[in-house]
Amino acid sequence: MDLAEGAEAVVYARRVIEAALSRRQLPNHPSHGVFGDKGACFVTLRTVPDDELRGCIGYTEAIMPLGECIQQCAVSAAFHDPRxxxxxxxxxxxIAVEVSVLTPAHEMYVKNRGGLPAEIIIGRDGLIVEYGAFKGLLLPQVPVEQGWNTKQFLDHTCVKAGLPPDAWMKSDKVKVYSFTAQVFDETAPGGKVKKRDLFR
Incomplete structure (x- = not known):
């Protein structure tokens, strides 16, 4: 996804929320190009200037066209995040709007569970931890924003899943998946959209 498409995604997410707030019909989701292909995304809302999380909802699997996914996630992040x-x-x-477009997640395999942190690159990878009905996800930008190392990233993803921090280390039954994301956000609410460079 290039910058123009990323900007269109963010602008569309803002328009969806504005329409919902005004109780107007939601604008039709874009269906041209990449927006018509099945895609997975998250929409994140942050307060300005405090930079506090205000909502974040998304899909990890590409089960619908990307344009439709952005529409659903924008509404859910603004109005249905239980937090x-x-x-x-x-x-x-x-409130500034951010859209993350995800790649498919792949399970991480290592001979020794202690080797998992070495396989993760901060700023590139997002993580999913799954154990039975327990599942947690953190986007690639989260460890960058929090200043975590790769072990802390794994620990916090386990906590997000409702598991002990070191669950990833204790059992092969705790599945760890990685994915990447292209992240686009507003420099100010309703302002210019940029592609985030997450590498330190």
Missing amino acids: FPPVTSDEFPS
């Missing part, structure tokens, strides 16, 4: 109250019209002008 936060619904976004209001008064606060939305102070």
